[in-house]
Amino acid sequence: MIGRIVTALRSKLSTDVKTRHDHKSRRVLPVLPAITLLAMLGPVIAGLYGTILPAFGHLPAAGLTGPTLSPFYDLFDWAGLPRAVMLSVGVGVGATALALTIVALLTAGWSGTPAFRFLERLLSPLLSVPHAAAAFGLAFLITPSGWLSRAVSPAITGWDRPPDLLIVQDTWGLTMMAGLVIKEVPFLLLITLAALGQADTGRSAAVAKALGYGRLTGWLKTVFPRVYAQIRLPVYVVLAYSMSVVDVAVILGPNTPPSLSVYIVRLMSDPDLAMRLQGAAAALLQLALVIGALMAWRIGEAIVTVLGHRWIMSGTRGKIDPIVGGLALTAGIVCAFLVLAGIVVLGVWSFAGYWSFPDFLPDQLSGRNWMRFGPGTVEALGETALIAAVVTLAALALTVGCLEAEYRYGLRLSSRGIWLLYLPLLVPQTAFLPGLQTLMLNIGADVGRLPVMLAHLVFVLPYVFLSLADPFRAWDVRMGVIANALGARPDRVLWKVRLPMLLRPVLTAAAVGFSVSVGQYLATLLIGGGRVATLTTEAVALASGGDRRAIGVYGLMQTGAALILFALALIVPAIVWRNRKGLRYG
């Protein structure tokens, strides 16, 4: 499915046929690309604007007018700032570098092998597991009293009570980094797989092999440079996201002090409205940090290129390939295991009666927790599904409209324009969402579901667009010509021929969009003003209460909500096209 996202990247390299069709109904369609860009970038720009003003002391809602630098002075006065900044940068860069390294070495050492295909199949569904659920699962596994410790206690460790070790919420954010890595490895792996198709892997690898290069070294020296060029933007997305993530930081990150993003959210919800000035200043700092990190990453790319050239010229054939490959495979399996076992342990807690350390399983299993929290989750599920469905439909409509406009009128994003699609994912959420909230507050529009939906659309649109664009463009236009020749107008061709044939990619794009919406935490929390309760906001709110049974129920429901559409995307085409063999797999 992510293949679809990345194949969009491929399209900028490809030269496909632009078929132009002239017809009469030139009303809505040609302006759809503009509306789409506005829906995607409008809130980001408005939010940044709404951040900059209060950061310089201008907040009419609190009776404050600027400009002044005092919000920045206040921010720099906070004793926790250096560490909060270090956490944001360290965790973000560390998680991205680690995930990328694992993925690169894993693909280098194992692509094309049965082990790799197995891992690929294991990791694909994990992509849609919401970050918060994965983080809860990880926490339940690795705390000193977690499932892993219970599995070996007291038999191996001799612990009859958990050791007093700082693992979750550790001062350096290592657990938080791990929580991000286990979620970003599946993402980057599937992105890389999609890019592989472009990179002529087979022949390069064969030539390298013939010259006596080890599998892993040969791949890194010949294929990786080409693959990286194509996955660069998604890697930047991972970097920006990891630096500014809030929900994972709340669950796994330290609190003495917290990371910069968590601090921003805290300032934005202080009873003293004047604290929002400092929050806005911190949001601008977060933006600067992300921009700085992206630039540093870019410089790092140049350095790696130079070193890589030297390494290639050195002609080393890769003696330690088996060891490195083994390590990478282990890391990949550990990532998959931690997410999967995390979901299992959420499930066990959701059915647990009394469960003390070091018992591996609860004293009794019962449906009582589900009876207790089930009704609440159903309510939150309704809200979640409503928002996700409306947002996904809107994103699909805009995307199909854009692509159809491109097909009919040749209104196509330039290769530079692809950046615009990534922009909402590259600007840190904590930089523009607080500003958007303040702005909505100023115009008195900050209540209810609709603003939340608009905010979700910002994040859902790019993913839906990137996953649908390529299959849509790859559709055999001769089908359209035939339909035209039979007397169908372009609209009829779209509805009766093209979309039905593209049922599976459309559903896959919908599933991607739906799961992105389900996982949104900050957009729902800040823009909904706490009044829009989705499974994700409820689950993260429960984190502070520490009731693991409730967290288990909510975490499972959240994961289920994100996964269900992927299941439908598999099942529905198989049923609808049960008598059309060529369309069944899409």
Added chain:
Amino acid sequence: MKHLAILAALIAPVAAIADPNPADWDAVKAEAKGQTVYWNAWGGSTTTNDFLAWVGSRVSEDYGVILEHVKLTNTADAVTRVLAEKQAGENDDGAIDMIWINGVNFAAMKEADLLFGPYAEQLPNWSVVDVAEKTVQSDFTVPTDGFESPWAMAQVVFVHDTADMPERVGSMQALLEWAQANPGRFSYPQPPDFLGTTFLKQVLVDILPDASVLSAPATDENYAEVSAPLWAYLDALTPNLWREGKAYPATGTAMFPLIADDELDLSISFSPGAASTAIANFELPDTVRTFVLDKGTIGNASFVTVPYNSGSKAGAMIVANFLMSPEAQARAQDPAILGYGTVLDMTAITADERAVFDGLDLGIATLSPADRGTVQAEPHPSWATRLADDWADRYGVAQ
């Protein structure tokens, strides 16, 4: 952005009705029918959430009031929101109709004129509230003046697992000595969590020779001197805390699973019945008991209040009044449900109603009111604010 404003204007129901008069209860009941009340209340405790859902079903049955629990992680969020609405000119139908509140947040809202009322003492059930024995007319020393109505009494209790820590400790000094002998077995929620801040106040109240200075607002002159013993105490305690004080539980309820895991032997709670409730919900081992200090512990009341710009004030008053009914109070006191202390005067209710209270099994870990010792007064809210800020500077940012 203009479109958003227009859309929002279309969505927001138009309502600019005169405020209901709490003294005219029939009119309040009539107006409340069909109203939706958004009750903003801390949502971190699942037992409280269940109780609130029950209240919702009861007021819906009896009065046709629809109650929606907006789950807060921090009550200050609700205060922010009302303030923001006032500044944005939303004076008729704000997002919040009722808040579970006390202490600093109430003082802030009262001072900023963000509250509807006075209404509390006109509610029909006020007549059965125990105004003589319970601190229901002042909130952290600030007079309530009828701007909030009480619904539960809370008192600090220490929760210990007798399997690991058989004996209670009688003072904060003894607690420090116990922690030094048993490092890593005690923690408290991270301030500014209300229970964490309460722990700081409890230390101060217990170790100061004369705590009466705390009932007046903290001043720049006396704050440093009065609070100095607390910081000396914490400097000695922190290295002996769970995780050496590098991480803290987020809230009071987050400490229960840590006791069940055997990570902690001792924690605190603001609800005398919470430990029994948690045992019933499998969250604590049945070896857990509670105790109070020799000099007693801090106690206060939980209130609800109605923002000045609620569009459902009548509905909110119906809920506030129902919360003070013997039916709701008995249910809240049942440790199988919530385990909160009642605000009612047992002599003012009927014999049948009293029988329900008397019939409650308070649970193995709950101290009877007689065993809870002296209820110490809450310090003035200005102390809580300063202590929490100071704590964050000293222990909340790793050096």
